[in-house]
Amino acid sequence: MVEKLLSAAVAAPSIHNTQSWRFRLLPDSRTFEVRAVPRRSLRQIDPNGRALHVSVGAAVFNLRTAVREFGWEPVVRLLPRPAEPALLAAVRLAGPARGGRSSDRALYDAIWRRHSSRLPFSPRPVPPEQLTELAEGAHAEGALLQIPDGDEAHRLLALTAEAEHRNTADPDRRDESRRWIRPPQDGPLGLPAEALGPQDARGRLPAAVFEPQPTLAVLSTAHDRRADWLRAGQALQRILLLATADGLRASLLHQALEWPDLRWELRDPEAGPGHVQMLIRLGYGPAGADSPRLAPVEVLESPAGA
């Protein structure tokens, strides 16, 4: 069971597939501790670790979902020991899982099928009731998901294009990004070129949006502390799994979040305060390619002193 739980956790998305997470099982308290791996953080692109926390939050959501699938109730504490900043979450397997097994089962199944799809989507619109379901999923995790109208979507894409332009012009960020594009035979970390889609053939990182009327979703939180980033990651993963279960594909457009001024501009001024945590592109289309993952044994560490 431990192996399956960890396989589920590491199937989560992470920025540049850095998989900056490690797990420790405390058998006496039936608790998984989830820690960051600082040496795999992106110092240029993500200097304050926000994207790392979002990634780890997504892995925590998968772990929660898998724990329920195995019949336990997951009890999550975020940042449980402030004196230990690398300890991002603790997930305790409490008594038997309560209610809702069939919807959980759909999410659990989606863990293994979800991949980022950076390929063109079909013109088929996403039904409003599916978008409502995703927004409810975000809300259940303490986050907000908004669907911008056409003009607003194009404004957000223009900010993304501006960020992409800056990223390419900045040698440090460009080098850091390129270091994470690796052939799968080089190991289980980083992005294989095949996963990046058509844009990358021209030597650029993927912010490709091919649809004339793209469906975008903006994920935000009321505050912007470390716990909010972890909540945003859990909300993101709930949205992505719900979308996968509904037959939708998704890719993430994070570029504009990597520049404080552009991230601020991503906010919908009409929608009141809030901090944007992710831009998600949704639609129907081909599945994305697999990206490699660390094996469960590679992310499981022994308890201190064991």
Ligand SMILES: Cc1cc2nc3c(=O)[nH]c(=O)nc-3n(C[C@H](O)[C@H](O)[C@H](O)COP(=O)(O)O)c2cc1C
């Ligand atoms: C915080 C975060 C930021 C990401 N930013 C981008 C991005 O800007 N562009 C992109 O195409 N994918 C982005 N991704 C997706 C990752 O590249 C992807 O999850 C990872 O390579 C694993 O592949 P998979 O999603 O197919 O499992 C991001 C993921 C996370 C969690």
